[in-house]
Amino acid sequence: MGKTVTLTPMVIRYLADKPELREQFPFLKFAAYELGRKVKRSCCGKAKRKSGIAQIKVLETVRASIAHLPTDRLKIIKDALGADELIIILMVQGQRITHRK
Numbered sequence: 001m002g003k004t005v006t007l008t009p010m011v012i013r014y015l016a017d018k019p020e021l022r023e024q025f026p027f028l029k030f031a032a033y034e035l036g037r038k039v040k041r042s043c044c045g046k047a048k049r050k051s052g053i054a055q056i057k058v059l060e061t062v063r064a065s066i067a068h069l070p071t072d073r074l075k076i077i078k079d080a081l082g083a084d085e086l087i088i089i090l091m092v093q094g095q096r097i098t099h100r101k
Helices: 009-016 019-024 026-036 046-067 071-081
Strands: 004-006 085-092 095-100
Touching: 009 019, 009 026, 009 046, 009 071, 019 026, 019 071, 026 046, 046 085, 071 085
Parallel strands: 004 085
Antiparallel strands: 085 095
16 A cells, blocks of 8 residues: 555645646645735734634635546646545535545
């Protein structure tokens, strides 16, 4: 049995940091931009909370995009991670859905 990788936020950031993948997958380019932005400090912390929610939405978008990729495109991501299988956990309408690809 080969290597299995779960798409955690750290793995998504790793993929978004690779320029060759950002060119092939627009959602990784978007993620790199959104996750790399600095949060403006505020006195009450509201901006930081909003930023945290926005980052969660970005990560969920990337997970959903990868879950719906065709097999040939998914192979590119698996090769970049050195994985034989990806585990993608999505939250859809409050339910946790696990994809094994």
